[in-house]
Amino acid sequence: MKLAPAFLSRAGWHVDEAAQLEALEGVLLQVWAEGCRPWPDIPLSQAAFVASLATHTPSPSVRTGIAGVFAQLTPGDLYLACACAGGIPAALAAFERRYIASIPATLGHMKLTESVLDDVRQQVREHLLVRTNRPPRISEYSGRSPLANWLRVVSVRTALSMLRTAREEDATGDEAILESLPASVGDPETEAIQRRYEGEFRQAMEDAFAALSSKPRYLLRLHFVDRLSTTKIGALFNVNQSTASRWLQSAQQDVHDETRRLLKERLDLSSQDFTSVLRSVESQLDLSLSRILTEA
Known part of the structure; x- marks a missing residue:
């Protein structure tokens, strides 16, 4: 028995019973065999x-037991990531062939130029594989979800970050997203209200969007800027389509609710006048958010 003691010394578990030690040794041997099987070279x-x-394995609970802790593991992916973190040439070559080479297909929906795709691939390589004053970032991969999904999220984030940086050469951060208001719907009364309170509406929507946490902001960008369906967003986060749809609807609703709240707080209007303003802007909130993010 050699794997269990080495594992326990790193994981910080407390396993004293001989039967549990033997069970852990058996599970570790199985995980090891499954991990190296796809990568014999x-x-x-x-x-x-x-x-x-x-490093990445939580302590077992009474409910899960030792075997349950490893149930969701993808050993082959963890094996490759660990070997890449160690700088093993064969592993780096395999990672390049299987994952880095697939980045253009992963980002196909973004319609990026070949030069941009080359830059994305290079940044992903540097971000995940280059050792600086700390271990390569790929060592943070836990093996709890497929490596392809994990890399897909990294690739999309990298591409979005690059695009955002390029946009910021002509605009300042998220304020540029909220520069444009939607075209009016043609109703004279609505147009008059929108013209009169255009500045207040723009500021309220800007503040509402800025108040979001990073995750809903990211979801809205994926949906409106990159045109990802909720099915694809779900795949990025390793959740089903209904969960991704619920997240997206919640993010939109948060922007809507905060915009309404800020308008009510900031506009010194009678109840009747505010109702007219609210009716006008509410009909445009979804269109506004879509157009603002798309045109950013």
Whole structure:
């Protein structure tokens, strides 16, 4: 028995019973075998693999038990990531072939130029594989979801960050997103109200969008800027389509509610006048958010 003691020393678990130690040893041997099976040409040591596994494995609960802790693991992906973190050439070459080369297909919906795709690939390589004063970021991969999904999220974030940086050369941050208001719907009364309170509406929507936390802001960008369906957004976050749809609806509703609240707080109007203003802007909130984010 050698894997269990090495694992326990890293994981910080307390397992004293001989039966539990034997069970843990058996599970670790199985995970090791499953991990190296897809990569027979990548010479990763058991010690390195077990150390990585221990870093990312939570302590077992009474309900899950030792075996349950490893139930959601993808051993082959963790093996490759661990070998890449160790700088093993065969692993880096395999990661390049299987994952880096697939980035253009992953980002196909974004309609990026080849030069931009090259920059994305290079930034992903540097972000995940280059060792600086800390271990490569790929060592943070836990193996709890497929490596392809994890890399997809990293690639999309990298591409969006690059696009955002390019936009900021001509505009300042998220304020540029809220520069434009939607075209009027043609009703003279609505147009008059929108013209009169255009500045207040723009400021309220800007503040409402800025008040969002990073996750809903990211969801809205994925949906309105990158035209990702809720099915694809769900795949990025490893959740089903209904969950992604619920997240997106919640983010939109938060912007809507905060915009209404700020308008009511800031406009010194009678109840009747405010109702007219609110009716005018409410009919435009979804269109406003869509157009604002798309035109950013």
